[in-house]
Amino acid sequence: MEWGANRRIETLAGQWWRLLTNVFVHAGFPHLFFNGFGLIISAIFVEPILGRIRFLILYIFSGLCGSLASIVWYPNTISVGASGAIFGLYGAILGLVLMDAFPRDDKKNVLIMIVTFILTGLLWGLFGGIDNAAHIGGLVSGTLSGIILFQFGKKD
Template identity: 30%
Template structure:
């Protein structure tokens, strides 16, 4: 059993090295923050690079546009985003290739944060949700422009999953609507360049 699990992990790392690296960074970052004040403590989150527009504007801390993508607030946030990245990021990585996928992931996360910077400039936020919704945007593009590449069952499940996530985005107060929608729109538009 242990050998099978090890072989499965090694195969996953070989087939999806970028997604695995992103997951590793997210987990290590989470552990470090947890040991130095906690991932639910606002001051600690800001200290470690969470997205906080007032500091970006006042102190030119532009690195927060990127560092915040890899920070997660609480174990449930880490689990849900980590699992979604594991499942859906893997597929887009294999489709785009490593270099394009890295750029796509960072750009959609960046656009989610830029949207937040413009429309919600006083909140503290963090997470890979902008990038994940960017990945969802890529799936919407594939369904729209390359329907033959996804099975009918796959299309239904993807549309359902995106619909559920959009409803949760609207209904759950702690979720950043701006980051999700910014990432989703950016993911769809960038797919015209990255996928064609």
């Protein structure tokens, strides 16, 4: 909690920064490694289409939405990690597929890849110790945000 983890009681007591700081705190090297891997892979697909600024907006917004979902669904759980933001990027990829942002030849492979990542992450969350609320909150907000941000035109 000292490093910025998110838990409902502290967050609702006025420590709102925890909704964002928890995205940058991890529970160990494996946690950081897997989130870093997801960030790199998804950034390869999202950043060239949305650009740096909209990518950053998407990442932070999805992280915040994942954190909010976490304190709603798991009020007594301490939450750390970037997976809400990462799942937001996964959702953005889904949204970009729906918006035909990828070349036709790549669209099917991108869809298969991202659905595999999403299902794998959600299945891991069934075994405990993983915040599927943050995953789902990030995924939903990222999908919608990806579609909306794509509509704003060319990358910056």
